[in-house]
Every structure is written in structure tokens, then in C-alpha cells.
Amino acid sequence: MVAVDGDDIVGFGRIRPHKEVYELGCVGVLENRRNQGIGRIIVKHLINIFPTSDVYITTDMPDYFKSFGFRKIETGPKELIEKLKRVCKSKCREEAVVMVYNKEI
Numbered sequence: 001m002v003a004v005d006g007d008d009i010v011g012f013g014r015i016r017p018h019k020e021v022y023e024l025g026c027v028g029v030l031e032n033r034r035n036q037g038i039g040r041i042i043v044k045h046l047i048n049i050f051p052t053s054d055v056y057i058t059t060d061m062p063d064y065f066k067s068f069g070f071r072k073i074e075t076g077p078k079e080l081i082e083k084l085k086r087v088c089k090s091k092c093r094e095e096a097v098v099m100v101y102n103k104e105i
């Protein structure tokens with residue numbers, strides 16, 4: 001999904017299907033439009049339309065996602081743990097973790 005202001009795309013996010021689970025990902029807001037609640041609207045909308053009750057995310061911003069109720073998990077779905085191992089090899093994402101939010105709680 002994208003967040004638009006007039007003709008401008010100011011933010012985006014997506015639900016990525018893996019083989020066995022879905023992942024909420026790629027949330028981004030233009031630098032000059034941050035801290036205006038746009039990211040929150042995107043994340044909440046993606047949670048609402050998420051196809052399963054467990055909403056997974058891999059992120060290097062755990063504190064941001066904690067504010068929505070996401071919690072860090074050590075033993076997540078195999079596909080996401082494997083993805084994490086791959087991204088952790090790239091120096092820029094050493095802090096990445098798997099988190100989950102359960103819509104039914």
C-alpha cells in the first residue's frame with residue numbers, strides 16, 4: 001500500500017507472502033514527512049488487512065514496533081529465521097529481529 005498526499009507518495013508498506021507465513025514489511029515514510037503519524041496509519045492498516053492472526057515482521061527497529069504491541073521472538077517461523085540469518089550477514093542490518101503481533105489477543 002502507499003500513503004498519498006495529493007499526487008505525492010509519502011509512505012509505503014506491504015504484506016509479503018512467504019511459502020508458509022506472511023510478513024508485514026518495507027514500511028517507509030519520506031524523511032521530511034516523518035513523525036506525523038503516517039507510519040502508524042500504514043502499520044495499523046496493514047495489521048487490519050493482514051490475512052492471518054499472527055502478524056510477523058523482521059525489523060531493525062524493534063522499539064518502534066513494540067509501540068504497536070509487537071513482541072520479539074527467538075524461535076519464529078523457519079522462513080523468517082532463515083531470512084534473518086541472511087540479512088544479518090549484511091553489516092547494515094545486524095540488529096534485525098523477528099517480531100510477532102497477535103490480532104486476537
Ligand SMILES: CC(C)(COP(=O)(O)OP(=O)(O)OC[C@H]1O[C@@H](n2cnc3c(N)ncnc32)[C@H](O)[C@@H]1OP(=O)(O)O)[C@@H](O)C(=O)NCCC(=O)NCCS
Binds near residue numbers: 030035
Ligand atoms: C519507521 C518509520 C516508517 C516511521 O514512520 P513515521 O511516519 O515517522 O512514524 P510515526 O509518525 O507513525 O511515529 C513516530 C513515532 O515513532 C517514534 N520512532 C521513530 N523511529 C523510531 C525508532 N527507531 N525506535 C523507536 N521509536 C521510533 C518517534 O519517536 C515517534 O514517537 P512519538 O509518536 O512518541 O513522538 C520511518 O521512520 C522510516 O521510514 N524509517 C526508515 C525506514 C525503516 O527503517 N523502516 C522500517 C523497516 S521494518
